[in-house]
Amino acid sequence: MTxxxxxxxxxxESSVTVTIDLDGRGDxxxxxxxxxxxxxxxxxxxxxxxxxxxxxxxxxxxxGHHSVEDTAIALGxxxxxxxxxxxxxxxxxxxxxxxxxxxxxxxxxxxxRPYVVCSGEPESQTTVLIGGSxxxxxxxxxxxxxxxxxxxxxxxxHLRLLAGRDPHHIAEAQYKALARALRTAIRIDPxxxxxxxxxxxxx
Numbered sequence: 001m002t003x004x005x006x007x008x009x010x011x012x013e014s015s016v017t018v019t020i021d022l023d024g025r026g027d028x029x030x031x032x033x034x035x036x037x038x039x040x041x042x043x044x045x046x047x048x049x050x051x052x053x054x055x056x057x058x059x060x061x062x063x064g065h066h067s068v069e070d071t072a073i074a075l076g077x078x079x080x081x082x083x084x085x086x087x088x089x090x091x092x093x094x095x096x097x098x099x100x101x102x103x104x105x106x107x108x109x110x111x112x113r114p115y116v117v118c119s120g121e122p123e124s125q126t127t128v129l130i131g132g133s134x135x136x137x138x139x140x141x142x143x144x145x146x147x148x149x150x151x152x153x154x155x156x157x158h159l160r161l162l163a164g165r166d167p168h169h170i171a172e173a174q175y176k177a178l179a180r181a182l183r184t185a186i187r188i189d190p191x192x193x194x195x196x197x198x199x200x201x202x203x
Contacts, residue, residue, distance in 0.1 A: 005081035009074040013066035014058030016074040022082050022186055024051025032056040032071050034064040036130045036137035036168075040175045041071075047179035048186075064135045072145040076152025083153075083186065086110060091197040093184030097177040102164035106177035108185040109156040112203040116150045118143040120161030121170065128167040142171050146178065154203075157181075 003022035010016070028045035030038045033056060045052040054075070058067030083089070089110060096105040121143070129136035150157045159178060164170035189197075196202055 001084075003082045003084065005078040007074045007078040007081065009070060009077070011066075011070065014056060014070040016056045016067075016070050017054070018071070018074045018078045019053040020075070020078045020082055021051040022049075022079075024049060026050065028052045028054075030054045032064075032067050033058060033060045034068055034135050034137050035132065036171075037064065037068050037071070037141075040137075040171060041075075043172060043175050044179045047176050048183045050182075050186075060135045064137060065141070067135075068137070068141050069144060069148055072148035073152050076149040076155075079149070079153035079155075083110065085196065086112075086203045087194045087196050088188045088190075088192045089197060090185055090187050090189045090192075091203070093181035093186075095177050095180030095184065096162075097173050097180060099169045099173040099176070101166065102169035102173040103162040104164075104170075104173035104177040105160045105162060106174070106181040107158045108178070108181040110154070110185050110203060111156045112154040113156060114151040114154055115156040116143075116147045117158045118146060119159075122164070125167055125170055130167050130171065137171075139167050139171065142174055146174075155182075 006019040026046040026049045030041045056071045093108040125139040128139040
């Protein structure tokens with residue numbers, strides 16, 4: 001069974017191509033035009049174990065919002081496709097990840113029913129701009145990325161920031177916690193012997 005997918009998404013605001021392999025090594029080749037977002041998606045790939053190739057071009061002359069959001073939508077759609085009928089997956093994942101003073105916890109349920117709870121970010125995270133030269137990443141976008149990803153992949157995600165002061169550390173801890181929880185949730189559990197992990201018989 002191969003758990004791969006390619007999704008192309010084009011609108012008047014962006015053009016996105018995402019290719020993933022759920023059973024990869026976390027290798028990635030990512031270019032969205034938003035440097036810090038590339039850094040976060042690279043971390044997401046590495047710590048989830050999902051191989052990702054992502055190419056996004058968008059209206060960066062406006063800001064990075066559309067490119068960031070549309071990439072997350074396409075990535076969520078690719079995850080849903082690659083998961084297929086979800087037979088044999090562990091389904092649930094829980095991870096707590098520190099980055100210096102920042103600490104984030106994420107719980108993922110590959111339920112087929114999208115739901116997101118993000119909590120704990122300081123108010124200042126919603127207005128901060130992160131990144132060096134080029135198009136910055138708005139701190140408010142992390143929650144938006146998680147919501148876009150979860151809605152399109154069919155995930156229930158609870159993401160809590162437990163501690164943090166530096167905006168870069170906060171976002172990176174959040175992405176890595178999501179990655180590690182996702183890694184556990186999508187892995188194949190040999191004890192399930194191809195069963196769907198739900199009393200309903202489908203997810």
